[in-house]
Amino acid sequence: MPRGKSILSNSENLLKSARLIVSVRATLQSDEISPCFGPMIRFTMFGIPVEIQPWFWVILALLGSNFGQNFGTSNDALTVALFVIAGGFSILVHELGHALVGRSFGARPFIVLHGFGGYAAFPGSFFSRWQSFLVTASGPGVQLLLGIVVIVLSKIMTDLSDAFRSFLTDLWMVSIFWALLNLIPVFPLDGGQMLAAAMGPQRRNLMLQISIGVAVIGAVALWSMGIGVMMPIFLLFFAWQNYQELRQSRW
Numbered sequence: 006m007p008r009g010k011s012i013l014s015n016s017e018n019l020l021k022s023a024r025l026i027v028s029v030r031a032t033l034q035s036d037e038i039s040p041c042f043g044p045m046i047r048f049t050m051f052g053i054p055v056e057i058q059p060w061f062w063v064i065l066a067l068l069g070s071n072f073g074q075n076f077g078t079s080n081d082a083l084t085v086a087l088f089v090i091a092g093g094f095s096i097l098v099h100e101l102g103h104a105l106v107g108r109s110f111g112a113r114p115f116i117v118l119h120g121f122g123g124y125a126a127f128p129g130s131f132f133s134r135w136q137s138f139l140v141t142a143s144g145p146g147v148q149l150l151l152g153i154v155v156i157v158l159s160k161i162m163t164d165l166s167d168a169f170r171s172f173l174t175d176l177w178m179v180s181i182f183w184a185l186l187n188l189i190p191v192f193p194l195d196g197g198q199m200l201a202a203a204m205g206p207q208r209r210n211l212m213l214q215i216s217i218g219v220a221v222i223g224a225v226a227l228w229s230m231g232i233g234v235m236m237p238i239f240l241l242f243f244a245w246q247n248y249q250e251l252r253q254s255r256w
């Protein structure tokens with residue numbers, strides 16, 4: 006298979022997989038730590054408590070094996086393990102982006118990585134509009150930066166082992182796709198939360214209307230492009246959620 010085509014099908018596949026995580030993740034963002042079954046990993050990074058739930062690894066491994074298959078490479082344990090490490094690292098960087106900027110505004114954040122992604126929480130904190138915008142933008146922002154740096158590094162470094170090159174490819178693809186999908190201006194994705202912060206509470210209803218419009222148009226566009234059904238379903242779910250909030254606010 007020519008390399009260009011191989012990369013394209015790889016990207017499409019990752020896009021399909023990432024859609025599921027990114028969407029479910031957003032719905033869990035405002036939740037407290039969700040119930041968990043099995044051993045958890047807890048550590049502190051830059052002074053920020055991080056909890057990694059077992060399902061985080063399981064889902065990443067499932068995505069990784071699917072990823073390898075579609076990439077036409079071997080679907081062995083190493084390929085999957087490299088994807089899991091790359092994906093886990095990228096998502097952690099995204100959440101650290103939110104958490105570190107939140108902390109710089111006085112919050113005491115913690116991070117949870119769960120079965121469908123992760124979230125940074127800021128218990129008891131209040132951000133101004135522009136602070137909230139920056140805290141939200143920092144997650145996908147730093148993740149995009151990571152993706153670009155890794156692309157440049159993998160171009161510069163020519164003498165790499167296959168395994169390390171595969172790791173770098175996983176890392177930039179997950180980083181770019183995850184960040185871009187999160188930036189879709191549909192509430193409560195990061196892009197939607199940035200829109201909400203930019204427009205302010207007085208234009209909340211207009212924000213919800215925009216969010217519904219983008220979600221519906223996006224769902225129809227993705228559906229007609231035939232790129233799976235999960236993202237259209239999640240976008241429509243968000244549109245419905247936003248519609249419910251809009252309706253309640255009109256009582």
Ligand SMILES: [Zn+2]
Pocket residue numbers: 099103141144145187195
């Ligand atoms: Zn985020």
